[in-house]
Amino acid sequence: MSHVNKSAHPFDKGRLEALLSRRFFYAPAFEIYGGVAGLYDYGPSGSTLQANIIAEWRKHFIVEESMLELDTTIMTPAPVFETSGHVARFADWMVKDVKTGDVIRADHLVKNVLEARLAGDKEARGQAAAPAKEDEKDKKKKKSKTAKAAAVQLADDVAKSYEVTLAQLDNFSGAELGELCRKFNIRNPDTDNEVTEPQEFNLMFASSIGPTGQHPGYLRPETAQGHFLNFSRLLDYNNGRVPFASAQIGRSFRNEISPRAGLLRVREFTMAEIEHFVDPQNKSHPRFKEMRDVVLVLLDRHVQSSGNTTLIKMSIGEAVEKGIIANETLAYFMARIYLFLLKIGINPDRLRFRQHMSNEMAHYATDCWDAEIQNSTGWTECVGCADRAAYDLTVHSARTGHPLVVREALKEPIVTEKEVPEFNKKALGKTFKQDAGVLQKHVESLDEAALSKLKSELAEGSTTIIIDGKTFEIAPDLLRVERKTFKQSIREYTPNVIEPSFGLGRILYTLLEHTYWSREQDVERGVLSLPPVVAPTKVLIVPLSAKEEFDPLVQEVSSKLRRAGIFSRVDDSNTSIGKRYARNDELGTPYGVTIDFASVQNRTMTIRERDTMDQRIGSIDEVIAIVTDLVEGNIDWTEACQRLPAYDGVQAIES
The missing domain is CATH 3.40.50.800 (Anticodon-binding domain)
Structure with missing residues (x-):
C-alpha cells in the first residue's frame, strides 16, 4: 500500500490531531479533572488498533519464533531493581527554570533550542535569496512566519557546531549538557529565563508493598526483570535447551520529567519485550540465512561520534561480516523488527536503525540499536534491540545465591591437566593461625604458571610468599603442588541475552502519522490508510x-x-x-x-x-x-x- 497519495493534500498535523481527538482514538486521561501530563486513555478505535498491532506482533514473533510467553507482575520489590542497577542508574538529566521552577529534560531542551535556531537560519537564508519585489500579502505572511520561527542567520561555523552537537547529543553526560547550555546560551524557550545545572532524576515510580510499608517497591519501568527471575523455570520448561526466547506484553511505568509529545512520551505505556537466551560462545542464529539479504538503513556509532548523521544502506549479512552489527542473532532480530514495522504500515523511507554511542549505552548492554521512526517531531526511538550480555542473570544470581545457569551435557568429555595445590590444613592452621585462610585463598587464586613456579621452589625446599607486605615461609610439609587430570562431562555457563523491546504507543502514533492524508477535494476530512491487518x-x-x-x-x-x-x-x-x-x-x-x-x-x-x-x-x-x-x-x-x-x-x- 502506497504511503503517499499523489492527489493528497500536504500533511497537516493539526488536522490529524483534531481527527484523533474527534474520533476518540485516544484522549488525555482524567480530562474533566484537568488531566495529568503523560497519561492517556485509548478510545474504541485506538484500543482496537493497538490490539491488532499486538495480535500481529504475537504472530510475527511468538508464533513464528516459537517463543515462551510470560505475564509477570508490575509491582516489584526494591531489591530486584537495586540489583539490576535501575535504582542507581535508570535516570535522565533535568534542568529548572531559575525563576519559575519549571522542569525541563536537559537533552530535549538542548535539542529543541538548537533545532529551532537551525530552522530559523534556514528560513533567514531563504529570505536573503528571495526576489526583491513582494506584494503586501506576501510580506505580512512572511513577517508573521519569521516572528514565529525567530529567523536569524547564523555564522557558518556556528551552524556547523550546532549540527555536530545534535549528532552527538545522546552521548553527552549531565555535566556536558550543562556546559552546552552555557556555551550556546540555551534558556527556557517559554520564558527566556536561564536554567540550572542538570540534575539526575530517577524515572521509576516508588511505592510500598504491605500495610505497614515495610517492603519498598517500584512500578516496573520495563518487563525484562520478570524474564530473568524466572529463567530457571523457563529453561526447565524448554527441556534445558538453549537458545530459546521468552516474550511478554504488558504495562510499564516511567516518571518522565516533562512529557509533552502526546503518545511519544508518556508515563504509563504498553511494552512488548523479547529476551532471547543464547550461548555466549555461539551467537549465530539458525535462521540468519533467511534474513541476511534484508537491507537496513543504518546510523552507526562512529558516524555519530564524528558529528555526522550520514546514513548507509546495507544488508545485515554485510553488516555482521564488517563488524558493524555485533553478531548474527542481534542482526537477525533487527531484520525481523524491520519486516514487522513494514507489515503494519510504517513507511520504510522514514525508518532507520541508530546504534547507541558509548556514553548512552545502558549499563547492561554491550551493543544496542534503536529502530527510529521519523515523524513530525523528528526521529523517535520506537524499538530497542540490545545485546545485554550476561549482566542480568549474573547479578541476580550473585544477590540471591540461586544459580541462573545452563548445564549442558557435552557430547565428548573435555580432558584437561592442571596444577593443583594441596594443603596440610592441620599443620597450616597451627603454623599460621588466623592467617592460614588468607594464605590458602591466595595460593588457590594463582594461575597455572605461578603454581608451576611454586612447585619447582618447593621441590628444592622451603619458599616464601608475600601477601600485602607480609612474608610467609612455606615448607614442603605444609603445601604440595601436584599435576592432576580432570574429565569434564558437563559445561556450565551463564547465557547471554538479546533483547528486542517495543514501545507500542510510539509505534501506534507514528503509524497514524505515516498513514494519514486528506483528499484535495475534501481537506477537512482525513483518510487513514491503515493496512487491513491492523485496521480497527x-x-x-x-x-x-x-x-x-x-x-x-x-x-x-x-x-x-x-x-x-x-x-x-x-x-x-x-x-x-x-x-x-x-x-x-x-x-x-x-x-x-x-x-x-x-x-x-x-x-x-x-x-x-x-x-x-x-x-x-x-x-x-x-x-x-x-x-x-x-x-x-x-x-x-x-x-x-x-x-x-x-x-x-x-x-x-x-x-
Missing part, C-alpha cells in the same frame, strides 16, 4: 437505507463476515452513502460493501476500496470471499479487481 474495522456494511427489506441481507453478510473472523460494522444512518464512507475513511476502514435493491433482487453486492474509492461488484458470496482474502493478505486490490468487474453505478434500481 475491516469492513463497513452500508445498506442503501434503513428500510426493513435490507435487514435479512445485512444480517446474513454480518454473520458470514463474523464466521470468517472479520470485524465489521453496520452504518444504516440517514446520511448519504458518500458521507458514511468518508467518515469511516477517517477511522481507517479499508473496505466497504453496499447493499441496495439489486442486492435484494439479484444477491449482488458492491465493494469499495478506501484509498482509490474504486468500486467492484459481484455476488454476495464472491464479495465476501474477496474481502476475506484481502483482509488475510492473500491478495491485494489489483488482484481483487481481476476477479470482480467494475461497478458502473446502475445496479441500484429502486423497486
Whole structure:
C-alpha cells in the first residue's frame, strides 16, 4: 500500500490531531479533572488498533519464533531493581527554570533550542535569496512566519557546531549538557529565563508493598526483570535447551520529567519485550540465512561520534561480516523488527536503525540499536534491540545465591591437566593461625604458571610468599603442588541475552502519522490508510437505507463476515452513502460493501476500496470471499479487481 497519495493534500498535523481527538482514538486521561501530563486513555478505535498491532506482533514473533510467553507482575520489590542497577542508574538529566521552577529534560531542551535556531537560519537564508519585489500579502505572511520561527542567520561555523552537537547529543553526560547550555546560551524557550545545572532524576515510580510499608517497591519501568527471575523455570520448561526466547506484553511505568509529545512520551505505556537466551560462545542464529539479504538503513556509532548523521544502506549479512552489527542473532532480530514495522504500515523511507554511542549505552548492554521512526517531531526511538550480555542473570544470581545457569551435557568429555595445590590444613592452621585462610585463598587464586613456579621452589625446599607486605615461609610439609587430570562431562555457563523491546504507543502514533492524508477535494476530512491487518474495522456494511427489506441481507453478510473472523460494522444512518464512507475513511476502514435493491433482487453486492474509492461488484458470496482474502493478505486490490468487474453505478434500481 502506497504511503503517499499523489492527489493528497500536504500533511497537516493539526488536522490529524483534531481527527484523533474527534474520533476518540485516544484522549488525555482524567480530562474533566484537568488531566495529568503523560497519561492517556485509548478510545474504541485506538484500543482496537493497538490490539491488532499486538495480535500481529504475537504472530510475527511468538508464533513464528516459537517463543515462551510470560505475564509477570508490575509491582516489584526494591531489591530486584537495586540489583539490576535501575535504582542507581535508570535516570535522565533535568534542568529548572531559575525563576519559575519549571522542569525541563536537559537533552530535549538542548535539542529543541538548537533545532529551532537551525530552522530559523534556514528560513533567514531563504529570505536573503528571495526576489526583491513582494506584494503586501506576501510580506505580512512572511513577517508573521519569521516572528514565529525567530529567523536569524547564523555564522557558518556556528551552524556547523550546532549540527555536530545534535549528532552527538545522546552521548553527552549531565555535566556536558550543562556546559552546552552555557556555551550556546540555551534558556527556557517559554520564558527566556536561564536554567540550572542538570540534575539526575530517577524515572521509576516508588511505592510500598504491605500495610505497614515495610517492603519498598517500584512500578516496573520495563518487563525484562520478570524474564530473568524466572529463567530457571523457563529453561526447565524448554527441556534445558538453549537458545530459546521468552516474550511478554504488558504495562510499564516511567516518571518522565516533562512529557509533552502526546503518545511519544508518556508515563504509563504498553511494552512488548523479547529476551532471547543464547550461548555466549555461539551467537549465530539458525535462521540468519533467511534474513541476511534484508537491507537496513543504518546510523552507526562512529558516524555519530564524528558529528555526522550520514546514513548507509546495507544488508545485515554485510553488516555482521564488517563488524558493524555485533553478531548474527542481534542482526537477525533487527531484520525481523524491520519486516514487522513494514507489515503494519510504517513507511520504510522514514525508518532507520541508530546504534547507541558509548556514553548512552545502558549499563547492561554491550551493543544496542534503536529502530527510529521519523515523524513530525523528528526521529523517535520506537524499538530497542540490545545485546545485554550476561549482566542480568549474573547479578541476580550473585544477590540471591540461586544459580541462573545452563548445564549442558557435552557430547565428548573435555580432558584437561592442571596444577593443583594441596594443603596440610592441620599443620597450616597451627603454623599460621588466623592467617592460614588468607594464605590458602591466595595460593588457590594463582594461575597455572605461578603454581608451576611454586612447585619447582618447593621441590628444592622451603619458599616464601608475600601477601600485602607480609612474608610467609612455606615448607614442603605444609603445601604440595601436584599435576592432576580432570574429565569434564558437563559445561556450565551463564547465557547471554538479546533483547528486542517495543514501545507500542510510539509505534501506534507514528503509524497514524505515516498513514494519514486528506483528499484535495475534501481537506477537512482525513483518510487513514491503515493496512487491513491492523485496521480497527475491516469492513463497513452500508445498506442503501434503513428500510426493513435490507435487514435479512445485512444480517446474513454480518454473520458470514463474523464466521470468517472479520470485524465489521453496520452504518444504516440517514446520511448519504458518500458521507458514511468518508467518515469511516477517517477511522481507517479499508473496505466497504453496499447493499441496495439489486442486492435484494439479484444477491449482488458492491465493494469499495478506501484509498482509490474504486468500486467492484459481484455476488454476495464472491464479495465476501474477496474481502476475506484481502483482509488475510492473500491478495491485494489489483488482484481483487481481476476477479470482480467494475461497478458502473446502475445496479441500484429502486423497486
